[in-house]
Amino acid sequence: SVQLLDGPLVEVAEDAVSEADGLGCPAGDDSSRQLGGCGFDVFWAPQASPESMRQEISMCLFERGYCVIRFLQSAGQLEGxxxxxxxxKAKGTLIRMPEEVEEHYIGAHFPAKVAWLEPGETLQDELLTAMEINVEQLAGLIQEFAEDLLGDxxxxxxxGILALSLQDDEEEDW
Structure with a gap:
């Protein structure tokens, strides 16, 4: 059995399963721990166990002092x-980060306009609110290990940051 990233469990022959390769990432960026050089450290799927997420995030924090997490959404969730x-974007809330810091906040090879998801801010999208709650819960999971990991x-x-990928014509303007 294989559990797909969007939730369903499917039966497949063992010889039909292989490790993911490439992940659509630009080649030649293996200089960091980041998954395949894709610009993020941890891929968060809905069925991920809190313990495995705590371990991955803790290791990332220990090695680099920060962790970039990408979240998975179903097609229906993504639409909303x-x-x-x-x-x-239409309200002018999304901005482009300065080039010097963009990669450090949202990961490599991901030009985007962003909005900070401020604590206590009322978000219009239920899923964004749920993700913020998940991150708060994860912070609670690693809080007990923070002093050992980070020295404080x-x-x-x-x-949190909401990032909307730039269209080709928008990137040329940057």
């Missing part, structure tokens, strides 16, 4: 989130 992101206690976190 994209609508909310486009609404933010964990008392706060950077707000």
């Amino acid at each position: 989130t994209m609508r909310a992101a486009r609404d933010l 206690s964990l008392s706060d976190r950077t707000p």
Whole structure:
């Protein structure tokens, strides 16, 4: 049995399963721990166990002092989130980060316009709100290990970032 990233469990022959390769990432960026050089450290699927997520994030924090997490959404969830992101774009809420810091905040090879998801801010999209709650829960999971990992206690976190990929014509303007 193989559990797909969007949830369903399917039966497949063992010889039909292989390790993911390439992941659609630009070649030649293996200089970091980041998954295949894709610009993120941990891929968060809905069925991921809190313990495995805690371990991966803790290791990343120990090695580099920060962790970039990418979340998976179903097609239906993605449609609603994209609508909310486009609404933010139309309102002028999304901005392009300065080139010097963009890679460090949202990962390599991912030019995007972003909006900070400020704590306490009312988000228009249920899934974005759920993701913020998940990140808060994860912060709680690693809080007890923060002093060993980072040399200090964990008392706060950077707000989440909503990133909307740039269209080809938008990237040329940058």
